[in-house]
Structure formats: structure tokens, C-alpha cells
Amino acid sequence: MKLGVFTVLFSDKNLEEMLDHVAAKGIEAVELGTGGYPGDAHLKVDELLADEEKQKEFMEKITSRGLIVSALSCHANPLHPQRKIAEEADALFTKTVKLASKLEIPVVNTFSGCPGDHENAKYPNWPIAAWPNDFQEILTWQWEEKIIPYWKEKAAFAEAHDIKIGLELHGGFSVHTPATMLRLRDACGKALGANLDPSHMWWQGIDPVESIKLLGRENAIHHFHAKDTIIDQPNVNRNGVTDMTSYADMQNRAWYFRTVGFGHDAKVWADMISALRLYGYDYVVSIEHEDGLMSIDEGFTKAISTLNPVMVKESVGDMWWT
Structure with a gap:
């Protein structure tokens, strides 16, 4: 396994500065945004798609520093009921898959999206209650x-380009749990899998280790994010886990994101890494930092310090003791 980082953290740096910075920290892989919510600070998808020489130069900058690209990420809402928003997200996804194929990057990460509740809707509708029955009707239609x-x-398009799609299981989008991920995969094909982020499992009340088992049995984990969450139980008692309190109002939120090790200790992260290996995942653990209590560099550095001792870098091969 390799330790990586989602480089949206360092959007204030140019590509070379960012690569030098993360390589000096011991990072082995980078996950790069191509647009949408992550932005495109380090990669201009149209420029690269149009020029094979620029593609070579781009990849040389990465490989010369001993790094790989774990994924290209274009998180957006391609199912948004407003046509312009959906079309922009869809076009970005299509271009990102094409570029990933040309650069031999195996994974494209995004969100499943969330539609509205009818053809003329203006905003997404995320049903999360089984009753009244209106919500069931909306969910079926969606x-x-x-x-x-x-x-x-x-999925067929990605498979034709030899690309795996990593859908981040994230609240507010239609695929947000292991069950919804497997439902979509069963319906649409094995090119679809999870970009599994345990931070979104915790706040939904899902044990990340069990989510790894559920998805791992189906070989449905294509990428993995390392981000932590803290649950503030008194605020959960007041607000519930589907808390609409601003992320900036951390004192009053039911839960909020932390850097790795500041929501759950190293043993919990070791259990997740071990579960990933048990179910055949031998790829990248990509640090994502959205901690409102510490700077990017401090949070990034502390995440590395927590993860490095529990990473499994070498596979066993034969079980020599049996």
C-alpha cells in the first residue's frame, strides 16, 4: 500500500511546488482534481487532452519525484436537475475519464450525484426517511x-477506457452507504466501486471496518480517503446526525471532520488498514484534510505521523509459518 494525498489541500502552490512539498513529507501518491468541487489548481484537463507532449511532460514531473497518481477527481453532481449544472459535470467526468486513460491513471473519483424529485425540479432532493410514502416514491423515480x-x-464508457470509477459515499448524494453503492454496482457494472472515506461512515453511524468488509467482499473498493470525524454526542442529542448547522459553527455541530488521529486513535486506523488488506485492497490511502481546528500543514503532517506506523507496505506472500 502507498500513502497519498488529495492535493486540493495545496491549491495555493503550483504543480512543481506542491509535488516537492508532498514528496519531502514522504508521500508516495497524489490524487489530483480536474475541476468540479476540488478545482483544477494542478491540472488543466483541456490543455492536457489536446497535447500529447504536455501529457508526457506532466507525468514526468510526477514520476521524476518518485510519485504516482492514484486518481483524477472531478467531484460534482452530474444528476443535478438544473440542466446546465448537470451537463457541465457530465462533460468534466467524460474528459477526466479520457485523460486518465491516456495517462494510464486507473481511477476517476467523483460523486454519484443526486437528482431532483421530478423532471421540472430545480434543486436536488435527498430522501432519507422511509415515511411518509412520498419519499419512497421520489426515491424509486430517482x-x-x-x-x-x-x-x-x-460505467460502460469507463470500462471501454479501462478506468475504474470511485464514487465517494457522501451524504447529500444518492450513493452514500455500502448498500446504495452495491445497489448501483449490481445494476450498472463492476467499473463502479467506492472511493471509501471513513469520515462519512462515522457520522452516518456506520462502522468503517464493517463497510470495508461489505464492499471488500465484492471487490468494490477502488480508492480510499483518510479523513477523520469526531461525534459530539450532546449536539447529536439535540440536532441528530443529519445536522444542518454550519460547518463553521463547530461548537454546536453534531459532528465535524478532524485530521487523522484526532477523531479516532491509531488502533482504529490500524484496524481499517488491516481490513483493507484482508479484503484485497493494496493501493493508495489518500489523505484528505478538512479540519477546522488546525492549519493545512499541521493537519497534513499529523495525519502522516498517525498513518505511517500503521500502513502495511509489504504483502506476505506464502504463509511461511504453516
């Missing part, structure tokens, strides 16, 4: 008319 048709087409 999956049958929007989610499955879209992702069946995109």
Missing part, C-alpha cells in the same frame, strides 16, 4: 429514471 440509466452508460 433510481429508475435517473441514477441507474446515467451510471449504466458511464
Whole structure:
């Protein structure tokens, strides 16, 4: 396994500065945004797609520093009911898959998206209650008319380009749990898998180790984010876990993101790393920092310090003791 970072953290640095900085910290892989929510500070997808020489120069800057690219990420909402927003997200996804194929980067990360509740809706509708029955009707319509048709087409497109799609299981989007991930995969094909981020499992009340087992049994983990979460139980008692309190109002939120090791200790992270290896994941653990209590550099450095001792770098091979 390799320790990586989602480089949106360092959008204030140019590509070379960012690569030098993370390589000096011992990072082995970078996850790069191509647009959408992550932005495109370090990669201009249109420029690279149009010029093979620029593609070579770009990859040389990365490989010459002993790094690999774990994924290209274009998180957005391609199912947004406003056509312009959806079309922009879809076009970005298509270009990102094409570029990843040309650069031999195996994974493209994004969100599943979330549709509205009817054809003329203006905003996404994320049903999270089984009753009243209106929500069930909305959910059925979304999956049958929007989610499955879209992702069946995109999974086939990605497979034709030898790319795996890592959908981040994230609240507010239709695929947000192991169950919804496996439902979509069953309907649309094995090019679809999870970009599994344990921080979003914790706040939903899901044990990340168990989510790894559920998805790992189906070989449905394509990428892994390392981000932590703290649960503030008194605020959960007041607000519930579907808390709409601003992320900036951390004292009153039911939960908020922390850097690795500041929500759960190293043993918990060791259990996750071990579960990943147990179920065949031998790829990148990509640090994502969204901690409102410490700077980017401090949070990034502390995440590395927590993860390095528990990373499994070498596979066993034969079990020599049996």
C-alpha cells in the first residue's frame, strides 16, 4: 500500500511546488482534481487532452519525484436537475475519464450525484426517511429514471477506457452507504466501486471496518480517503446526525471532520488498514484534510505521523509459518 494525498489541500502552490512539498513529507501518491468541487489548481484537463507532449511532460514531473497518481477527481453532481449544472459535470467526468486513460491513471473519483424529485425540479432532493410514502416514491423515480440509466452508460464508457470509477459515499448524494453503492454496482457494472472515506461512515453511524468488509467482499473498493470525524454526542442529542448547522459553527455541530488521529486513535486506523488488506485492497490511502481546528500543514503532517506506523507496505506472500 502507498500513502497519498488529495492535493486540493495545496491549491495555493503550483504543480512543481506542491509535488516537492508532498514528496519531502514522504508521500508516495497524489490524487489530483480536474475541476468540479476540488478545482483544477494542478491540472488543466483541456490543455492536457489536446497535447500529447504536455501529457508526457506532466507525468514526468510526477514520476521524476518518485510519485504516482492514484486518481483524477472531478467531484460534482452530474444528476443535478438544473440542466446546465448537470451537463457541465457530465462533460468534466467524460474528459477526466479520457485523460486518465491516456495517462494510464486507473481511477476517476467523483460523486454519484443526486437528482431532483421530478423532471421540472430545480434543486436536488435527498430522501432519507422511509415515511411518509412520498419519499419512497421520489426515491424509486430517482433510481429508475435517473441514477441507474446515467451510471449504466458511464460505467460502460469507463470500462471501454479501462478506468475504474470511485464514487465517494457522501451524504447529500444518492450513493452514500455500502448498500446504495452495491445497489448501483449490481445494476450498472463492476467499473463502479467506492472511493471509501471513513469520515462519512462515522457520522452516518456506520462502522468503517464493517463497510470495508461489505464492499471488500465484492471487490468494490477502488480508492480510499483518510479523513477523520469526531461525534459530539450532546449536539447529536439535540440536532441528530443529519445536522444542518454550519460547518463553521463547530461548537454546536453534531459532528465535524478532524485530521487523522484526532477523531479516532491509531488502533482504529490500524484496524481499517488491516481490513483493507484482508479484503484485497493494496493501493493508495489518500489523505484528505478538512479540519477546522488546525492549519493545512499541521493537519497534513499529523495525519502522516498517525498513518505511517500503521500502513502495511509489504504483502506476505506464502504463509511461511504453516
